[in-house]
Amino acid sequence: MTDKTSIKEALVQYGISPSRPRLAILEYLRTHCTHPTADEIFHDLKEAVPTLSLTTVYNTLKLFAEKGLCLSLTINEKQVCYDGHTHPHGHLLCSRCGKVYDIERSEMPMEPSENYICGHRITEVHYYYKGICSKCLPDDMAS
Ligand SMILES: [Zn+2]
Numbered sequence: 311m312t313d314k315t316s317i318k319e320a321l322v323q324y325g326i327s328p329s330r331p332r333l334a335i336l337e338y339l340r341t342h343c344t345h346p347t348a349d350e351i352f353h354d355l356k357e358a359v360p361t362l363s364l365t366t367v368y369n370t371l372k373l374f375a376e377k378g379l380c381l382s383l384t385i386n387e388k389q390v391c392y393d394g395h396t397h398p399h400g401h402l403l404c405s406r407c408g409k410v411y412d413i414e415r416s417e418m419p420m421e422p423s424e425n426y427i428c429g430h431r432i433t434e435v436h437y438y439y440k441g442i443c444s445k446c447l448p449d450d451m452a453s
Pocket residue numbers: 404405406407408409442443444445446
């Protein structure tokens with residue numbers, strides 16, 4: 311689905327020069343729906359991209375988030391995580407396993423509203439749900 315050309319085109323389209331680390335990080339984000347942290351991305355990519363440093367990963371993710379190429383999620387106050395899927399959707403943080411799950415708009419109880427609210431222009435909407443995920447729920451009920 312995500313080939314190298316489309317990754318490169320996406321960077322160019324967002325006005326970002328496509329260096330090797332940037333290509334690798336964007337490809338990682340687009341192919342991992344796990345909402346990874348900068349540390350996780352660095353850990354997984356450092357072998358494939360030997361020139362990569364943790365600082366580069368942080369700076370690249372910051373740049374991507376500013377340009378709208380990825381979302382930075384602060385749902386877990388202990389660590390920021392990143393999402394390559396920028397369409398409006400909500401997130402659930404499981405208090406047991408710490409995983410962040412996508413909640414699609416169609417599954418959310420209310421529809422996100424228009425682009426302007428009380429005269430303020432909305433550029434990002436975050437829906438954060440906290441709870442216990444469906445995988446951890448049976449354990450929870452057993453205890
Ligand atoms: Zn869980």
